Amino acid sequence: xxxxxxxxxxxxxQAARPIPCLGTTHADYFRGEVPLTDPLTGEEITSAxxxxxxxxxxxxxESMDPEATPGALVVGHGPFCWGRSATAAAQTAAALxxxxxxxxxxxxxxxSASPIPQxxxxxxxxxxxxxxxxxxxxxxxxxxx
Amino acid sequence: xxxxxxxxxxxxxQAARPIPCLGTTHADYFRGEVPLTDPLTGEEITSAxxxxxxxxxxxxxESMDPEATPGALVVGHGPFCWGRSATAAAQTAAALxxxxxxxxxxxxxxxSASPIPQxxxxxxxxxxxxxxxxxxxxxxxxxxx
Amino acid sequence: xxxxxxxxxxxxxQAARPIPCLGTTHADYFRGEVPLTDPLTGEEITSAxxxxxxxxxxxxxESMDPEATPGALVVGHGPFCWGRSATAAAQTAAALxxxxxxxxxxxxxxxSASPIPQxxxxxxxxxxxxxxxxxxxxxxxxxxx
Amino acid sequence: xxxxxxxxxxxxxQAARPIPCLGTTHADYFRGEVPLTDPLTGEEITSAxxxxxxxxxxxxxESMDPEATPGALVVGHGPFCWGRSATAAAQTAAALxxxxxxxxxxxxxxxSASPIPQxxxxxxxxxxxxxxxxxxxxxxxxxxx
Numbered sequence: 105x106x107x108x109x110x111x112x113x114x115x116x117x118q119a120a121r122p123i124p125c126l127g128t129t130h131a132d133y134f135r136g137e138v139p140l141t142d143p144l145t146g147e148e149i150t151s152a153x154x155x156x157x158x159x160x161x162x163x164x165x166e167s168m169d170p171e172a173t174p175g176a177l178v179v180g181h182g183p184f185c186w187g188r189s190a191t192a193a194a195q196t197a198a199a200l201x202x203x204x205x206x207x208x209x210x211x212x213x214x215x216s217a218s219p220i221p222q223x224x225x226x227x228x229x230x231x232x233x234x235x236x237x238x239x240x241x242x243x244x245x246x247x248x249x
Numbered sequence: 250x251x252x253x254x255x256x257x258x259x260x261x262x263q264a265a266r267p268i269p270c271l272g273t274t275h276a277d278y279f280r281g282e283v284p285l286t287d288p289l290t291g292e293e294i295t296s297a298x299x300x301x302x303x304x305x306x307x308x309x310x311e312s313m314d315p316e317a318t319p320g321a322l323v324v325g326h327g328p329f330c331w332g333r334s335a336t337a338a339a340q341t342a343a344a345l346x347x348x349x350x351x352x353x354x355x356x357x358x359x360x361s362a363s364p365i366p367q368x369x370x371x372x373x374x375x376x377x378x379x380x381x382x383x384x385x386x387x388x389x390x391x392x393x394x
Numbered sequence: 395x396x397x398x399x400x401x402x403x404x405x406x407x408q409a410a411r412p413i414p415c416l417g418t419t420h421a422d423y424f425r426g427e428v429p430l431t432d433p434l435t436g437e438e439i440t441s442a443x444x445x446x447x448x449x450x451x452x453x454x455x456e457s458m459d460p461e462a463t464p465g466a467l468v469v470g471h472g473p474f475c476w477g478r479s480a481t482a483a484a485q486t487a488a489a490l491x492x493x494x495x496x497x498x499x500x501x502x503x504x505x506s507a508s509p510i511p512q513x514x515x516x517x518x519x520x521x522x523x524x525x526x527x528x529x530x531x532x533x534x535x536x537x538x539x
Numbered sequence: 540x541x542x543x544x545x546x547x548x549x550x551x552x553q554a555a556r557p558i559p560c561l562g563t564t565h566a567d568y569f570r571g572e573v574p575l576t577d578p579l580t581g582e583e584i585t586s587a588x589x590x591x592x593x594x595x596x597x598x599x600x601e602s603m604d605p606e607a608t609p610g611a612l613v614v615g616h617g618p619f620c621w622g623r624s625a626t627a628a629a630q631t632a633a634a635l636x637x638x639x640x641x642x643x644x645x646x647x648x649x650x651s652a653s654p655i656p657q658x659x660x661x662x663x664x665x666x667x668x669x670x671x672x673x674x675x676x677x678x679x680x681x682x683x684x
Contacts, residue, residue: 109419111492115499118417119507127263128326129254149513153521180510181418202256209260211503213356217264220325223294231298272553273616274544347546354550358646362554365615368584376588399564401637405644408562409652439658443666470655471563501648 106185106193112204113183116140120179123203124219126210130203131220131228132240135172138200139164143179157181172229175200251330251338257349258328261285265324268348269364271355275348276365276373277385280317283345284309288324302326317374320345396475396483402494403473406430410469413493414509416500420493421510421518422530425462428490429454431469447471462519465490541620541628547639548618551575555614558638559654561645565638566655566663567675570607573635574599576614592616607664610635 108114116123116138123138125131130138141160148156161176161184174196175185183204185196210217219225231239253259261268261283268283270276275283286305293301306321306329319341320330328349330341355362364370376384398404406413406428413428415421420428431450438446451466451474464486465475473494475486500507509515521529543549551558551573558573560566565573576595583591596611596619609631610620618639620631645652654660666674 109496111496112499114417114419114496115503118496118500119504121503126325127259129259143511144514146511146513149511149517153517180416180514206254206256206259206263208499208503209257209353210263213260213266213353214264221288221291221294223291224289224325227294227298271615272549274549351544351546351549351553354547354643355553358550358556358643359554366578366581366584368581369579369615372584372588399641401641402644404562404564404641405648408641408645409649411648433656434659436656436658439656439662443662470561470659498644498648 106187106190106197107182108197108201109182110197110201110204112208113177113201114181115208116204117177117179117182122177123207124217125225126207126217127220128224128228129206131225132232133196133199133203133229134174135169135229135233136225137219138175138177138183138203139168139173140177141179172233251332251335251342252327253342253346254327255342255346255349257353258322258346259326260353261349262322262324262327267322268352269362270370271352271362272365273369273373274351276370277377278341278344278348278374279319280314280374280378281370282364283320283322283328283348284313284318285322286324317378396480396487397472398487398491399472400487400491400494402498403467403491404471405498406494407467407469407472412467413497414507415515416497416507417510418514418518419496421515422522423486423489423493423519424464425459425519425523426515427509428465428467428473428493429458429463430467433469462523541625541632542617543632543636544617545632545636545639547643548612548636549616550643551639552612552614552617557612558642559652560660561642561652562655563659563663564641566660567667568631568634568638568664569609570604570664570668571660572654573610573612573618573638574603574608575612578614607668 117140120140122140123130125134125137141164144153144156144160157178160178164176165173170186174187174193175183177183183197183200185193185200187193187196230236262285265285267285268275270279270282286309289298289301289305293305302323305323309321310318315331319332319338320328322328328342328345330338330345332338332341375381407430410430412430413420415424415427431454434443434446434450438450447468450468454466455463460476464477464483465473467473473487473490475483475490477483477486520526552575555575557575558565560569560572576599579588579591579595592613595613599611600608605621609622609628610618612618618632618635620628620635622628622631665671
């Protein structure tokens, strides 16, 4: 797991907004939006705060595929990413920051910008990930996710 | 052809906005706006996606002069630039990113900023490009466009 | 005392807005908002301006704990930070700039973003500062504040 | 004279807005707003464009003190700065870009941010410039303006 307070991903977390899939840069790494956790209760904060932060992420992912969603935003806090290795998690953290940055700029130019069509996001994600991948640089075994 | 996911040009593509000619920095490189492609249909995405992306650019340029418009934005994706050499295409990609960046800042200061008068944009483009060019550093034969 | 004209903290001072505690990055350094001074009167400006700027900060802090609020914004001017050593003050100035930057981005994404719950900001501040601190790198005696 | 297409100053020029004096960073360099030229007519653009650009700056400065206003924005184009030496003009160009950048951020946080009181801007300008200057690093003769 890689946890950062990188600027743009943290800003989305502080703004309490999941990051919609606004372009193919995003779809190359995440299959759908970057999710946002629900806030912790007062009791979850005062007792075992760090564990409860992890549980909030786990709850948010219950209905999702963690390999297709390799990171999440903890509301009011910042991004947490994961992968099959520490290196893969850190690479995802760097990619998420870039995705968050371009999404911030997009919203600045068009506050009601729409997510790209699902056919396009699926195409970009699946041509790079999973058994039918055919595009991009071949990854070493360590990097695969 | 040079294709990047540079931040500001990609944000304009994701915001689904062509870049208007808001200043002389822009007019030094592009004769008029930086155009935006129409979205691909679902079928164009699922079959021969990469070829169809190229065809969408070609369709958008049908009524334009590709030497005066050395790049375009593919909606939801990012910028594609071209030129008489790979170096010229890459230089245009770098210039387009700067143009996109200053245009983003301009919109932040004045959401209804107007394009510059056509007399001014024509003056800037034509004093640097074409047979009557008289301004700027002389280019080597490779760089000319 | 460390005084800078760092970009984002100065922008909050020029915008005449205290920085609300929008996330845990902020709460790791400041217990509550970064305060903003009241404007000087014309007479305070023309006579002993530099001394009066200091007095405006002191007035603003009268009801606050200067160890839990290691910096303030002087309206129309910029940030001033302090600490038990010059190094500590400079470190706070750098942290404040990063806090101001992420808060700026947050407001861009959500103009009505709310401060985080007090239970969360207290948790983050107190797990790093004061007698019950248990989180983060141990500080040398010089760095402690 | 130093002419650049620096990002933030050019954005203000493209947005057709003079830069108001929003803080003391600005007042340390300019006595009042950074002025904006009027647009050129079509005929001024097609004949002797470069000379007419200079004349537009001169017209704008007619009622101002060029030593207290060491630069201006040409609408739709970008910043031009001057000084007693090329070095001084280039230093002003760098300062103007920083002023333009912080002013951009200020407007993002508070679109109706007010200029600082005249007593404050006069204090900052005059404690650094002119016969009664008493603040800041002593300048060499070349740097003085």
